[in-house]
Amino acid sequence: MQNTNSGQQNYFLRASLSHVGLRVADPEGMAAYYTRVAGLVREPHDRGDAIRLGWGNGFHALELTRGDGFGHYGLELESAAAVEALADRLAAHGVDSARESHAGEHPPVLAFADADGHRIEAHGPVDRSGEHAADPGRRPVRVHHVTLASPCVADQVDFYERVLGFRVSDRMGDVFTWMRCNQEHHTVAVVAADEPALDHYAYEIGGWADLKTWCDELAAHEVEVTWGPGRHGPGNNLFIMFDDPAGNRVELSCEMERYWDEAAEYAPRRWEPGAKTINLWGPAPRWRDRVSA
Amino acid sequence: MQNTNSGQQNYFLRASLSHVGLRVADPEGMAAYYTRVAGLVREPHDRGDAIRLGWGNGFHALELTRGDGFGHYGLELESAAAVEALADRLAAHGVDSARESHAGEHPPVLAFADADGHRIEAHGPVDRSGEHAADPGRRPVRVHHVTLASPCVADQVDFYERVLGFRVSDRMGDVFTWMRCNQEHHTVAVVAADEPALDHYAYEIGGWADLKTWCDELAAHEVEVTWGPGRHGPGNNLFIMFDDPAGNRVELSCEMERYWDEAAEYAPRRWEPGAKTINLWGPAPRWRDRVSA
Amino acid sequence: MQNTNSGQQNYFLRASLSHVGLRVADPEGMAAYYTRVAGLVREPHDRGDAIRLGWGNGFHALELTRGDGFGHYGLELESAAAVEALADRLAAHGVDSARESHAGEHPPVLAFADADGHRIEAHGPVDRSGEHAADPGRRPVRVHHVTLASPCVADQVDFYERVLGFRVSDRMGDVFTWMRCNQEHHTVAVVAADEPALDHYAYEIGGWADLKTWCDELAAHEVEVTWGPGRHGPGNNLFIMFDDPAGNRVELSCEMERYWDEAAEYAPRRWEPGAKTINLWGPAPRWRDRVSA
Amino acid sequence: MQNTNSGQQNYFLRASLSHVGLRVADPEGMAAYYTRVAGLVREPHDRGDAIRLGWGNGFHALELTRGDGFGHYGLELESAAAVEALADRLAAHGVDSARESHAGEHPPVLAFADADGHRIEAHGPVDRSGEHAADPGRRPVRVHHVTLASPCVADQVDFYERVLGFRVSDRMGDVFTWMRCNQEHHTVAVVAADEPALDHYAYEIGGWADLKTWCDELAAHEVEVTWGPGRHGPGNNLFIMFDDPAGNRVELSCEMERYWDEAAEYAPRRWEPGAKTINLWGPAPRWRDRVSA
Amino acid sequence: MQNTNSGQQNYFLRASLSHVGLRVADPEGMAAYYTRVAGLVREPHDRGDAIRLGWGNGFHALELTRGDGFGHYGLELESAAAVEALADRLAAHGVDSARESHAGEHPPVLAFADADGHRIEAHGPVDRSGEHAADPGRRPVRVHHVTLASPCVADQVDFYERVLGFRVSDRMGDVFTWMRCNQEHHTVAVVAADEPALDHYAYEIGGWADLKTWCDELAAHEVEVTWGPGRHGPGNNLFIMFDDPAGNRVELSCEMERYWDEAAEYAPRRWEPGAKTINLWGPAPRWRDRVSA
């Protein structure tokens, strides 16, 4: 099928989020928090003094290192050859990249930075079998997407779309863009902000029934839900949000819209900025005023 | 069992909410709204120019008349004899009451006013069989409770507790009191406000799964959820709230805590005022600042 | 929001399917079938010798008259004024229409024909409160959409889009087009065929859990499911199909994708013709060979 | 398919339970009980001073008349012709029967007595559309089966099997026999007792999730569950039992095993008498000692 | 908030049950039973010839040693400092305690005996990440509470309440007391008996839907449910009970009432002794005659 729809790239990177790296003041304390609250399991194969958390087997979902702010995120590609192709593509666009080898069962890494300087670790297939051992309502199914705060949304989106081969699923005015690199509506989103940062990152959970259990469990752990339960316009996913002790916004998301790019040709939708767009049901959080006011 | 717990009345009125009467500027328009949005059915036996809405058979849940503000609510007692006993009880406390006969299959009514002057229509058993015809997620199971705004919470609670025989289930500081007259945690609640008014009234729905359907259907009808989904501390019920076109706050509630007064003796709990008390999960609405700030 | 997306009409008819009229050799026998198998209730207000079936109160979903083939379908508009506006619009496009008054509580009807000559009865709001009395898994929630077989898909779609103000949600090659006139992905679809006809019509049911009950109940009534359970690409809805005794294909559909035209601007998707498009999960029916082969 | 399995009749009556008639000391009080506790609706078309209860439209499920003990039950056959065939069959076996015409929309009745003298009212198809308006967990889906206490199980079973054309699904020693006349495992069962009586009668409810709601609602109405939730061996259905105020045992049953006699040939199973057989999970009631001890 | 409610301690121990130790004649056989029936996993880090069972990673839930009767149970406190504070508190009340160090990843233990001489092992936080890997309906979520049989309920309760800092949630006459040390209604309960013993211990499971799976799986393993499914008055939890091969009563419990002591002040409820109190739905077991008769 020839894709003639304006604004949609013919090249389509096939990838998915493999892990998120956070820099925090107290990695041990944070590891205890995610273990207790989110049921993550400490993996035996730490990288240096980093702490890796996952499902007890297979690849890790979260890496905690000492520091401050967003560290990096991992992109799993479909094959080692796809990593090579990405290296070529980056070179063709004049983007520096480096090949690294990490400890443990980690496949070789191609490291590079996006338009806002966030470090991305691309690599080949990893063992995701641990993701299938999620207790309903008490442990996430997998790490799902990152939303990046950016002072220049257009440049950042251009990098993901034109250089990396993501496709834009939805736009909300000039302040928010959601991009996909697999069947999920978005794996990376970009939202307007004063400084580059991690706006939030998300885990997938099982479904609506689990949201009730999660809200009750979070309350039992004295973790406040800061937004939701609600349903996003772009992506149609159900969600709640809460903050980890370092102030990272964590989303639990489920029932996100799927895209079947092999069978259909899509044009990005354009959403009105506003509270209803980011929560079709109504309530919007105070911290999203730039977007929803 | 002798009840020696301070603050709990030995006399216990057995009653439940039978209907709510609202005075609105446009009863026809409002009837169309509740029919479309909440699936209520217009009952053939209207009282004068009032419009009654229910489930298609049995007693009505909502009565709409032309006017402004809260009209009245109905209390169903267990028998005609219980209505007589209530008449005696009111007389003994110096409260005026009047016997009325209403059109249709309405049983005889004992009308009187509470401490804030809200009209209450007490009556014997009514046909509630229509309540069993609720479509999951698209029509309420029954009308469930009223929360009255009051400039003098203590006096109003004293009237319900000492004169009528309600029991206090929970208190939140001096600003909120929840009272029961059956197995549900509360059928009437009182919240501090500048003027007497209806703070909100509530329908019971089936459960958590239905809340998702309701939120989606309300969005499809362009009705904004103003608060929730959440879980109240007092009553432990799951809820959402929205406003009808006249600005009446409507709650959809489910899975409320039950009290077994025949088998157990309870003392009222005392809750801290605050956002967490009125929503254990976190988010509080802006319009509840007096309570949650 | 200015809509600059090519192929999307600025004018958007707001309507929904109100009922389907079938001409059958044995209306009494067919009424007994739909009553027994689909739980529909015979409405007291028949039109002449027509039989109307619905939910026991409110508007009917199905009208059966003696004859052969597709009869007509009803479109409910948001107001009497909207019906007037549609009359003007039809006149401006040179389409004949007639005002009719029907028996019972039926609002005035504006009758006209689409590009293939199918009769459409447009009218103002009707009482849909009966739709909320659906037993899970044993009675449909409402009548949902019609799919029209057409020897000239392009002309038919043009009529719906340009004259009536439907919007195209999805296209599959030149053989299938799905169009919306409310938040559901489609209310009318058109599929290529040799002769104009009703390809199938659909009822909405509650959700996935009800599909199991429906399949078991249909088996108990010796009604064969001819396709599904499956999930359509266009519309993302879950479905099964079966034939009524006259050979009308009946679909039971749920969880269809919603469109929020007030908040977002959409361009039609283009799907590859093929089995996977019409059932993302796989199996396709033999009777859809023109489309799926 | 030729049925050569010993003990299975070639002739198979196709019928289902249409209603149960109880004789009680206080029909009005009992009607109020079933309305309040089981959500049944009083039907307008009473027979003399009988009270009929159902779903608000269609045929009734329960008829209450003044008196004592089991009154009768109704069997709905597939056609008026099937009623005629049954009349011939009864005559051929020397069983007296009488044709009656009842008030309201009741089809003509063929009345006769079984081997223990219980009155059976056979009739043609009735309107069952009301059965589809059941609220989950608050109203039964339909009346489902009767279990008859008999001083001579073998004779009673012989009458149902040989004369009427029921098929034996299961036997438990000599004390219990379950028989089917449609796809459900049993519509009539016979259990050993000193005197002929109604052992219990059953309503079908939606499923396991509804059992929790029913148990909680019954507790709220101060109705004790006397047995269950449990799962029967014969029939594999989930159940609870409670007594109505006249001491009639009422079962709520769901997920019963289905038989596909058109496609398969079955031989009756033989179960060991014992507690495990009547409840695969364990607990047995004290009142079933003759069977479970 | 100052707590002035009589009978409620100001000091509140924050703890939860970490594991139960049983002494059995055949630890290997018992380990095979719990592995097969309850899906527990044998942990590699046994203490001597003890066998520890858990979820495959993290702390164990059950420890089996050769012997007879109840062994001990573990209490997890929030920090090592909390263990120190408990040691001081015990000393201040003249209760002997000993510090022990156990093999494996077990944190240091503070061992002491309650008023009936049952050994308690208090310790700091343990790895509970394994608890999140529970298959719905086939493995418990966590070990939840112990109910201790006591010849002197008042003394035992006094020890837990005054010395350890538990809070009484409910009392049933003089024969049963339920006490909490976290948000669950009870973690330790005491019931009147002739000799000190373990009355039963409980695992938490996911919810009502899982109870059906558990009952069916237990039947498949030829394990009889001895009581339930039912709903307790005190705690409001749903439950079933069965015996392990050594005769230990095991409860599966879910949906227990939660207490929010940070936000509310509670007074213990007083329940009437009787069958309805221990099962709101009705059926009571023969082995609870002292309580329910």
Added chain:
Amino acid sequence: MQNTNSGQQNYFLRASLSHVGLRVADPEGMAAYYTRVAGLVREPHDRGDAIRLGWGNGFHALELTRGDGFGHYGLELESAAAVEALADRLAAHGVDSARESHAGEHPPVLAFADADGHRIEAHGPVDRSGEHAADPGRRPVRVHHVTLASPCVADQVDFYERVLGFRVSDRMGDVFTWMRCNQEHHTVAVVAADEPALDHYAYEIGGWADLKTWCDELAAHEVEVTWGPGRHGPGNNLFIMFDDPAGNRVELSCEMERYWDEAAEYAPRRWEPGAKTINLWGPAPRWRDRVSA
């Protein structure tokens, strides 16, 4: 209970399927497929160059070796003594068998061939605790049954029934026989074919709700469902089928009928060959023409 029902063996082997061995051209690729698509975990204890996949702990479910066609399957017996008894039984019937010892925690194996020469590995109890860590909708609960294609169904069934002690649950004409060796309706089935082969093998999954998730996940992995969702007549189980990359048909099955041979005596049912028998709901696959046509 004396079993006098013709066609039912008095000797009843108690066994269950422990694993399936497939010979494939690319074991590594196939292991990656089952890990990614079915969430299976690679077990550390491979046998030679075989690859074993399971749940991360306990026994494996699938063994992949280089080669072509069906390899073998494992039967877990209740004890080592039961394996000895089977060895004697085989010898008495003149069937050769060999004792083998396998690497890892595999118990000793008794290897023999069935009437079509398929290798069976019988052994004593294995650790199945890993089976309880199944994520709903994303990993199977356990490996469940094998269906063997046979040029001589009667001989093969005779071997399983008379030599091994299976019991026939159902027959469909001469072309299909289902046999049980535990409470599930079948663990081994035999279907007519030109050559001996593995017709399909099945995993059990949680239930109907999981089928939707599986179908969506398979679509996301571009794996086509070749048949279903549907419900089999024999066994009453819900199912879907898909092919692995080597063309092995894989079934996902749930809610299969259970047999209680300790409590009841069963005779095999006889089903009509036809599409409705193999799918009560209707659709049949093209590859089952010999059976369903």
